[in-house]
Amino acid sequence: MFNMKTKLPLHIDYFKVHDDGTLERYGETVFTWYTKEGLVGGRVRYKLVAEEVDLEELFKTQETQ
Numbered sequence: 001m002f003n004m005k006t007k008l009p010l011h012i013d014y015f016k017v018h019d020d021g022t023l024e025r026y027g028e029t030v031f032t033w034y035t036k037e038g039l040v041g042g043r044v045r046y047k048l049v050a051e052e053v054d055l056e057e058l059f060k061t062q063e064t065q
Helices: none
Strands: 015-017 031-034 040-044
Touching: none
Parallel strands: none
Antiparallel strands: 031 040
16 A cells, blocks of 8 residues: 555556546546456546555566576
């Protein structure tokens, strides 16, 4: 979970990120999702769940034997 003391990014890809973590695109915060059959499954609101990642750990490589 993200820490409310940590500032969230303003944008991720094409999404605007609100202070509460809600994602917005083209002025919409609710998005349609589809089933495997291609039918409308419902509408959802996405919220960002974030944690800080150490860049050294992110790019660390493992040696294989």
